[in-house]
Amino acid sequence: MVNIPKGTKDVLPYDSYKWHAVYKVIDKLAKRYNLKEIMTPTFEHTELFVRGVGDSSDIVNKEMYTFLDKGERSITLKPEGTAGVARSFIENGLFNNAMPLKTYYKTPCFRYEKPQAGRLREHHQFGVEMFGSDNPESDIEIFMLLNDFFNEFGISPTFSINYLGCKECNTVYKDKLRGYVKPYLKNMCPDCNNRYEKNVLRVLDCKSRECQSMLVDAPKLSDNLCTSCAEKFDKIKQTMQDLGLKFRIDTNLVRGLDYYTGVVFEILNIDKTSGQTALGGGGRYNNLVEDLGGKSTPVVGFGLGIERFILYLESIGYVFPEENNVDVYVASATDNMSFILNLAKLMRNAGLGVETDLMARGLKAQFKYADKLSCRFVVIVGEDEMNAGEVTVKDMKASTQERIKECQLVQYILERL
Ligand code: HAM
Numbered sequence: 001m002v003n004i005p006k007g008t009k010d011v012l013p014y015d016s017y018k019w020h021a022v023y024k025v026i027d028k029l030a031k032r033y034n035l036k037e038i039m040t041p042t043f044e045h046t047e048l049f050v051r052g053v054g055d056s057s058d059i060v061n062k063e064m065y066t067f068l069d070k071g072e073r074s075i076t077l078k079p080e081g082t083a084g085v086a087r088s089f090i091e092n093g094l095f096n097n098a099m100p101l102k103t104y105y106k107t108p109c110f111r112y113e114k115p116q117a118g119r120l121r122e123h124h125q126f127g128v129e130m131f132g133s134d135n136p137e138s139d140i141e142i143f144m145l146l147n148d149f150f151n152e153f154g155i156s157p158t159f160s161i162n163y164l165g166c167k168e169c170n171t172v173y174k175d176k177l178r179g180y181v182k183p184y185l186k187n188m189c190p191d192c193n194n195r196y197e198k199n200v201l202r203v204l205d206c207k208s209r210e211c212q213s214m215l216v217d218a219p220k221l222s223d224n225l226c227t228s229c230a231e232k233f234d235k236i237k238q239t240m241q242d243l244g245l246k247f248r249i250d251t252n253l254v255r256g257l258d259y260y261t262g263v264v265f266e267i268l269n270i271d272k273t274s275g276q277t278a279l280g281g282g283g284r285y286n287n288l289v290e291d292l293g294g295k296s297t298p299v300v301g302f303g304l305g306i307e308r309f310i311l312y313l314e315s316i317g318y319v320f321p322e323e324n325n326v327d328v329y330v331a332s333a334t335d336n337m338s339f340i341l342n343l344a345k346l347m348r349n350a351g352l353g354v355e356t357d358l359m360a361r362g363l364k365a366q367f368k369y370a371d372k373l374s375c376r377f378v379v380i381v382g383e384d385e386m387n388a389g390e391v392t393v394k395d396m397k398a399s400t401q402e403r404i405k406e407c408q409l410v411q412y413i414l415e416r417l
Pocket residue numbers: 079080081082111113118119120121122123124125127128129256257278279280281282283300301302303304305306307308
């Protein structure tokens with residue numbers, strides 16, 4: 001037998017209702033926030049991610065599924081959703097639309113990571129990218145949307161936030177940080193040495209305890225913002241407070257992707273056994289569209305891991321709404337297949353969920369199966385009923401049984417459901 005590849009998961013037929021519950025909330029929020037769905041290919045030219053996500057990121061350095069296709073082009077399975085959406089924005093002239101353009105997506109993402117609970121090689125993200133506004137209102141709208149998303153599951157999230165600043169304050173800060181880090185470099189991990197060269201900010205984000213201990217007294221981003229960035233960050237924090245959006249400031253939060261420029265954030269799940277994992281994260285990235293060859297466009301967005309979110313919901317005992325698709329089971333005690341299937345057709349056309357016997361079971365076994373399906377009605381059709389143009393309907397909830405005209409069946413069930 002060929003097994004499933006490491007780091008991937010099947011969503012089994014009896015588990016998919018959990019995904020549907022999450023997707024339903026996403027669609028509900030899309031309506032409330034006027035988000036338009038965007039779907040981009042599962043693979044792109046490798047260069048898009050190298051230029052977009054950045055060559056100092058672990059994603060580009062270590063985790064991409066990259067291969068040459070039969071035409072010798074370097075292709076990469078998307079490790080995240082943002083770069084593809086930004087490419088599409090430029091390529092399809094979406095900037096000609098009235099701004100802001102608020103897009104959302106549900107997409108598989110591929111990262112060659114060391115698999116563990118909540119860390120997969122194929123995962124799925126719900127993402128939002130909001131193009132066109134550099135105003136804090138759009139940052140706040142992203143926080144409100146995510147807050148509403150969590151609220152729909154009875155959770156009140158806390159955002160870990162930080163502010164990366166514009167090119168000017170970033171340049172000054174990076175110089176300061178480089179100056180601080182340099183004497184420690186020989187004792188820091190190879191990744192940090194690489195980050196020092198390519199994007200020193202990412203040193204702050206190193207998971208190694210040793211490196212972290214050397215960074216305790218490092219200059220803080222929030223103390224080094226220019227007046228305009230500091231004002232914007234203050235406005236965001238004040239508005240979050242006014243709106244009851246819970247947050248804490250994490251001065252080391254820089255995120256693992258290179259494109260961020262302004263506010264950045266994560267929603268963390270702090271678990272006693274598995275430690276800290278991010279359920280979602282994002283921020284503002286005002287240079288990406290231009291860096292990819294488009295007209296300078298401010299954007300803010302986020303991505304949330306569906307698998308991680310479902311694992312989290314399970315861990316807090318969230319009860320997912322059950323899906324019961326079967327309203328009626330038609331139990332057949334006749335060889336007249338056309339009569340049975342026509343009955344099923346009439347009921348299905350009226351929007352009812354209907355099952356009939358596809359296994360040539362005896363009547364008793366059919367009742368047992370109908371019981372397993374926990375359907376509300378069982379319609380029994382024997383030769384006797386058929387000859388009289390009638391059916392017997394058992395209402396499993398009301399524990400009643402009636403013989404009615406076949407032509408009344410749909411109405412009878414709809415009235416009682
Ligand atoms: P990210 O933080 O790399 O951001 O991923 C977003 C979320 O995807 C994470 O918080 C996590 O829940 C989930 N995730 C990431 N990697 C894995 C994995 N290996 N297994 C399971 N879940 C995972 C981005 O990807 C950005 N594109 C987000 C963004 C959109 N920023 C602005 N717009």
